[in-house]
Amino acid sequence: MRDVVVIGAGMTKFGELWDKSIKDIFVEASLKAIEDSGVDHLDSIYVGAMSSGLFVGQEHLGAILADYLGMNPVPATRVESACASGGAAFRQAYLEVASGASEIVLAGGVEKMNDGADVTEVLATAADQEYEVYQGITFPGLYAMIAKAHMHQYGTTREQLAAVAVKNHRNGSKNKNAQFGFEVTAEQVMKSTMVSDPLRLLDCSPVTDGGAAVIVASMDVAKKLNKNLVRVIASAQASDTIALHSRESLTTLNSVVKSAEKAYRMAGIKPMDLNLCEVHDCFTIAEIVVSEDLGFFEKGKGGEAVLNGLTSIESGKIPINTSGGLKSKGHPVGATGIAQIIELYEQLNGKAGSRQVKNARIGMAQNMGGSGASSVIHILEVK
């Protein structure tokens, strides 16, 4: 396998983009990434999208986006793994360049969620339709059941859940692309509308339109273009039972544990060698559980860690979701995995502005699908 380098990135603002179509959003992000990289052609395109069929009635996204990007006849394929679609698209691009089959590949992600669909119903298609959703459970409901079990088993508190939202909004307030780039207080979180006990509105990531794209290339191309060498040093993916009730533990996400084990082994590093990490905080409890399953904190101590500031940008321990995370930046489901890579790319290039982590050299992106049935992890390092 060859070295693979990220050489360019572009994203749209995340939010309710009423005047833009899914094509507009994808093309805008992709053009920015192409321009940022300085490449004059693409060998192929992967686009992560969770549910364009149900959200806007459009499938066959690979071809339609290549067309509107003016890139015909470049091969273009859509990749789907629920909310991990973006991460999975990046992994396909990585594998294609690493294998030697291509030199320059665009990995993008897009979702248009605000066009009139029943978003709760569409998102629930990432769970077991016949034996979970049939009973009326929603996505916040599935994570709420994880939260309830975690609170029962480890004594995780309401305040600890709120601390995730407070931190991520603080980080997101420094991100011009964030959908909810404002700060919130713990009290506001704990008094917001109940969605599915114990999760409230401000525990949940928003409904978002947005697109993100990166250009991945071989080391030769990166050197010719005189780019900072932001190398992909690990790419790993794992799956678990789609139904939450089929798992041995309701408080550990085995796909995260397994994909992390593979990623650390491939990169030859330990959790504490990371300078920052973007995790899939679709709900506040998800960040707590994932931070434990990635090995940053002992099982059951993730809530305490965030409340004590160990995951803040300034902490020096392990800054988590410096971009604002899904919670504040927004969560256009198929684009999220790519947006996480973009945050690493900016941080490792020292271009994250007021949310810059000092001396950031190694970063991880963890992207999840469903209630943890898919987990995709990438680790990037700058030389």
Added chain:
Amino acid sequence: MITARYHREIPQRYRLEAGKCKKCGFIAFPLRLVCPKCKTKDFETLRLSDEGKILTFTIVRVASDKFSKQTPFAVGIVELKDGVKLTTQIADVDVDKLEIGQKVKIVFRKIQEDGKAGILCYGYKAVLV
């Protein structure tokens, strides 16, 4: 809900029928073609116990359009006596008084209505004992 799909799932939903792996004893609910533990493809039919306890739960207050008339309603993960876990609504309860560990019994109930001309969908719910 599509009628064909609904009919296909009647053995599981109405009678709690599961598949028990003839080699390792793993109980698959719903039925599977391959045992995820030992990869055997040989199952016998087993009717699940209708007694269990609540492992975790939530009160859904914001639902999809199909269930929005029912809110708030409780959904939990229940572990049955034979070790099988399932996601089910917990019916006939004061939703604010539910607790993890409470004992439940599985009962037969209407789950959802499929619009004016659609089918009424039945299945299992749990009630406290």
